[in-house]
Amino acid sequence: MLYSATTSESKRAALRAGLASGTLQQFPGAFNPLSARLIEDKGFDGVYISGAVLAADLGLPDIGLTTLTEVAQRAGQIARMTDLPSIVDADTGFGEPMNVARTVQELENAGLAGCHIEDQFNPKRCGHLDGKQVVDLDTAAKRIRAAVDARRDPNFLIMARTDIRGTDSLRAAQDRARALVDAGADAIFPEAMRDLEEFRAIRAAVDVPILANMTEFGKSELFTTGQLHDAGVNIVIYPVTLLRSAMGAAERTLDSIQANGTQQQAVPEMQTRARLYELVDYEGYNRFDTSVFNFQVPDGR
Ligand SMILES: C[C@](O)(C(=O)O)[C@H](CC(=O)O)C(=O)O
Numbered sequence: 001m002l003y004s005a006t007t008s009e010s011k012r013a014a015l016r017a018g019l020a021s022g023t024l025q026q027f028p029g030a031f032n033p034l035s036a037r038l039i040e041d042k043g044f045d046g047v048y049i050s051g052a053v054l055a056a057d058l059g060l061p062d063i064g065l066t067t068l069t070e071v072a073q074r075a076g077q078i079a080r081m082t083d084l085p086s087i088v089d090a091d092t093g094f095g096e097p098m099n100v101a102r103t104v105q106e107l108e109n110a111g112l113a114g115c116h117i118e119d120q121f122n123p124k125r126c127g128h129l130d131g132k133q134v135v136d137l138d139t140a141a142k143r144i145r146a147a148v149d150a151r152r153d154p155n156f157l158i159m160a161r162t163d164i165r166g167t168d169s170l171r172a173a174q175d176r177a178r179a180l181v182d183a184g185a186d187a188i189f190p191e192a193m194r195d196l197e198e199f200r201a202i203r204a205a206v207d208v209p210i211l212a213n214m215t216e217f218g219k220s221e222l223f224t225t226g227q228l229h230d231a232g233v234n235i236v237i238y239p240v241t242l243l244r245s246a247m248g249a250a251e252r253t254l255d256s257i258q259a260n261g262t263q264q265q266a267v268p269e270m271q272t273r274a275r276l277y278e279l280v281d282y283e284g285y286n287r288f289d290t291s292v293f294n295f296q297v298p299d300g301r
């Protein structure tokens, strides 16, 4: 009933344990609170909260237009819906190092287990697009140091994302990753790796957990969990996958209504009323007050 009963502190400890477990941690991207519950129900290790999805949710492109307030609020609404740890995309940290410090504290307050902060210039763009610009190492390291110094829970994960592979060599990406770990990063998100060899090269460069971004229609092939694990990756995100699937289904349903004059043909593809009620734990509310859930949902509907 209501929200997760697990404290933020235990979610963060669970995230640390998962990353140290030697098992690839799978974090699908939730596009709303209910989808986070679904991710948990299906047995995944954690929930990713994508900046691209939060921007798209507001009808905006992913170019750094969302504010800290918007991101912290929505990420908090998603994180509280699940017992799993949630990691949020904090883009470039929403400003200068002092802003990054505040960002981390707000995200801690919102119940997140960790975040990633990237080394792009503002305005930023999707890491899989061309024409990105990356800040110099000193600026990037200051963002990470500010984040690490600001956290109050030592288990709140500060992941450094580097976009440098889009503008420079693999060697430069290895050097940047190493330097960001020296600045205090707990984990590295090497963006837009071109193949598994590149993940292996980052693995060889640092001894902290590394993340693979399996976003569709981007620069990376969609590797399997087995391939990523063998390459030494510790955590994989599917950031926009559920939003793309849901929007794809929505388009097909709208087309079907237009073609058939009814949504009847689309009904078999829909989540049933019973399954929706299960996810929101409707029945749990009945245990609290029997006047709430005093009707039967027909079988399988
Ligand atoms: C991971 C990412 O930062 C996101 O916001 O989800 C994006 C995903 C995408 O645009 O496909 C990214 O920059 O890779």
Ligand SMILES: [Mg+2]
Residues within 6 Å of the ligand: 050, 051, 052, 062, 089, 091
């Ligand atoms: Mg992003």
